[in-house]
Amino acid sequence: MSDLSPRLPAWVPPGAGKAFACREMPGVAAPSPAPAVPTVVVARPAPAELAERLVAGDRSALARAITLVESNAPRHRSDAREVIEMVSNRAGQSRRIGISGVPGAGKSTFIEVFGNYLCDRGRRLAVLAVDPSSSLSGGSILGDKTRMELLSRRQECFIRPSPAGGALGGVTRKTRETILLCEAAGYDTILVETVGVGQSEITVRSMVDCFLLLMIAGAGDELQGIKKGIIEIADLIAVNKADGNNRNRVRAARAELERVTSFLNPFTTDWRPPVLAVSALEREGLKETWAEINRFFTHIAESGEQTERRKHQALEWWRGLVEQELRTRFFSDPRIASEAARLEAEILAGLKPPSIAAEEVLDLIIPNPA
Numbered sequence: 001m002s003d004l005s006p007r008l009p010a011w012v013p014p015g016a017g018k019a020f021a022c023r024e025m026p027g028v029a030a031p032s033p034a035p036a037v038p039t040v041v042v043a044r045p046a047p048a049e050l051a052e053r054l055v056a057g058d059r060s061a062l063a064r065a066i067t068l069v070e071s072n073a074p075r076h077r078s079d080a081r082e083v084i085e086m087v088s089n090r091a092g093q094s095r096r097i098g099i100s101g102v103p104g105a106g107k108s109t110f111i112e113v114f115g116n117y118l119c120d121r122g123r124r125l126a127v128l129a130v131d132p133s134s135s136l137s138g139g140s141i142l143g144d145k146t147r148m149e150l151l152s153r154r155q156e157c158f159i160r161p162s163p164a165g166g167a168l169g170g171v172t173r174k175t176r177e178t179i180l181l182c183e184a185a186g187y188d189t190i191l192v193e194t195v196g197v198g199q200s201e202i203t204v205r206s207m208v209d210c211f212l213l214l215m216i217a218g219a220g221d222e223l224q225g226i227k228k229g230i231i232e233i234a235d236l237i238a239v240n241k242a243d244g245n246n247r248n249r250v251r252a253a254r255a256e257l258e259r260v261t262s263f264l265n266p267f268t269t270d271w272r273p274p275v276l277a278v279s280a281l282e283r284e285g286l287k288e289t290w291a292e293i294n295r296f297f298t299h300i301a302e303s304g305e306q307t308e309r310r311k312h313q314a315l316e317w318w319r320g321l322v323e324q325e326l327r328t329r330f331f332s333d334p335r336i337a338s339e340a341a342r343l344e345a346e347i348l349a350g351l352k353p354p355s356i357a358a359e360e361v362l363d364l365i366i367p368n369p370a
């Protein structure tokens with residue numbers, strides 16, 4: 001087994017990755033002791049090697065690390081943890097920006113042109129997606145490979161579609177870790193895209209510094225975000241499709257939204273969300289949008305809210321993970337599983353009140369101190 005340590009940068013703990021250096025791909029048979037014809041074994045990079053390549057800017061290593069993070073296989077999870085641990089001191093330096101809007105608002109068109117605009121100005125951009133549909137239907141509203149064609153060909157940009165399957169909670173855990181990996185790989189602007197159809201905006205809001213809501217005028221409902229409270233969590237609103245004979249309607253929508261935001265409690269202290277008119281199609285309003293984003297980041301840096309927000313988000317993330325993991329480990333414990341099955345049968349038969357049954361099963365692990 002080779003020792004990778006001498007080639008590792010100083011921040012990688014000594015001996016890290018030794019145990020993983022010669023792992024094979026799953027499903028590939030190990031070579032027999034003395035094969036007449038050498039068996040080809042495709043080596044999976046050890047976590048330390050993956051981490052090293054990732055921070056050196058190797059895109060395929062980044063993609064691989066994300067796949068590891070997205071996997072639920074226990075072995076992958078421990079490898080993923082190693083990678084995250086090794087690179088985490090390189091993370092945290094980016095601008096994390098959420099982008100939401102109803103399907104058809106123009107999110108992918110906007111990200112394509114805005115992303116190109118940012119790359120032209122020297123930003124290194126990662127585009128991630130949180131797609132609630134992938135867990136519900138197996139389908140995907142976001143992350144279609146044909147989207148953002150120009151952007152996906154740029155070296156300064158890394159696009160990662162949403163992970164398929166899994167509950168939104170699972171996707172969230174992975175997206176947060178994916179953000180860290182992208183930051184460690186040197187991406188200084190992270191766009192997290194989600195669809196304005198429910199809980200996913202709240203989820204994305206809890207992992208970004210700045211939240212941009214993309215809206216459209218004249219859909220008979222300037223209140224697209226108001227009903228669901230999405231406007232309340234936005235730091236910036238951009239009304240898209242301000243082109244052709246739609247310009248007047250965008251102007252009216254903008255005025256209405258400005259009125260609405262003037263009486264809402266801002267999500268970010270002392271920041272009234274600006275309402276912009278943009279046209280992704282005509283590439284208009286990009287400069288203004290970037291200027292407002294810059295102004296926003298200056299504001300939260302000066303007020304200290306950025307630091308506080310990230311600390312709060314980290315705590316929230318940690319609590320969520322502990323709760324999620326507790327639940328998973330609790331119910332997968334064989335003793336709990338058999339006891340739970342017995343108690344469920346008793347509840348169904350009306351023999352035991354659920355509250356008593358809950359106490360009984362919990363007492364097996366953590367007795368109530370009272």
Ligand code: GDP
Pocket residue numbers: 101102103104105106107108109110240241242243278279280281282
């Ligand atoms: P998404 O579902 O939010 O990602 O929306 P898309 O980016 O797929 O856009 C939906 C439709 O709106 C597509 O037909 C786009 O060509 C169109 N579209 C997007 N941006 C603009 C724009 O600025 N102006 C006009 N007129 N159409 C746009």
